Amino acid sequence: MTDTIEDLKLDYTRACKTIADMHAAAIGRNDLGPIRGVVEDVADIRAAMLQAEEQRDAIYRERAHLVALLATHYPSHIGYTDPDAPDWAVLIIEAPGCQLSWHIAPRDMDLFGHVRATSVISRAWDGHTTDQKYERIRTLTARRAAGIHLMTVPLTTPKES
Template identity: 40%
Template sequence: MIYPLALATILALSTGWCWGHATARTRHIPTHQEQHMSDRLTVDTITSDQLDALIAERDDAREQLHLVSGMRQRNLDAAAVAIQRAEQAEAERDGAYRERAQLIAWLAALHPDHAVLAPALDIDDEDGWHLLFLTVAGRQLSWHIAPRDVELFQHVQRVDPADPRAQWDGHTTAEKYQRIAALSRR
C-alpha cells in the first residue's frame, strides 16, 4: 500500500525537487493542523533509512504503474483483435446474406406471377426491411430481405403489407426448407 506521505515524496522526487534544494520553501502549517502532522518527515528529521524506504516505495509504485500500463495495453490489444474478428465475421455474414438474397431474387424471377415484396412490419429496430412472399405449387415460402439487398428485387411486384398475398401462413423456417426440398425432388 502506498501511504500519502510516500506518494507526496514520490511526486516531489519525480518532478525534480530534491532534498535541500536551494529554492525549497518551508510551508506554513496552521496550528490546528500541526498535531496531525507530527509524524511528518522533513529535511531536518528524515533519516537515511526512511529516505531509502520512501525511494523503495516510489520504485514499487513505478513498477506497479508499469505493470498496470502493460496490462492495459494487453487488454487494448485483445480488444482490438476481438473487434477485428467481429468485423470480419460480420462481413462474412453479410456476404452470405447477400448471396442468399441473390438466389432468392433469382427464384422470384422464375415465378414472377407468384412473388410479392412487402415492407416487414415485424422488424422495429431498422427501417427498410422487406418480406418476400413466394408461392410455389400452392405452398408459401417467405424470407426477410435486408435494406441493403432490396435493390436486387426490382423485378418483384411491391405490395402493401395488408395485401392477401403478403400474409404469412405461419410456416417455420424448418417447414420452409422442407417445402423447398419437396419441390426439388419433383
C-alpha cells in the same frame, strides 16, 4: 517517504489490475494477458469481428441473389411487415401449394426491384417456420425433379378505376 512509495506501489498495482480487467473484458478471456498490448489485442479482435461480418454479409448476399431469382419464377411480394425486424423487408413467394418467405437485409434490397410491394391485397405470411419452409422447398424440388408440373396461382391485383 516510505508511505509515499507504498502508496505509489498500491496505486500501480490497482492500475495494473484495472488494465488487466479491462483487457479481459475486451477480449472475453481472463486467463490470458496482453499478447501484443491491450490496444493492439482489442484492435485484433475488432479486425476479426469485421472480417466475420464481411463473410456473413457475403453469404447473405449470395442467398439474396438466389432468392431474387426464385422471385422471378413465382408470384411474389416484398414489404416491411415484421415488427420484430422493422429494418429488414420480408419477401413472400407464393410457390405452388405453399408459401415461402425470407428476411432481406437492407443492403440487398437493390436485388428486389422487380418484386411488387406488399399491399393490403397481398396474402399475409402463413406462419410457417424456417424448417417448414425448407421442407416445402425439398418437396417442390422432388416433385419438379420427378417431372410433376406444378401450377402457381397468380397474386390478385387491384382493379383500376
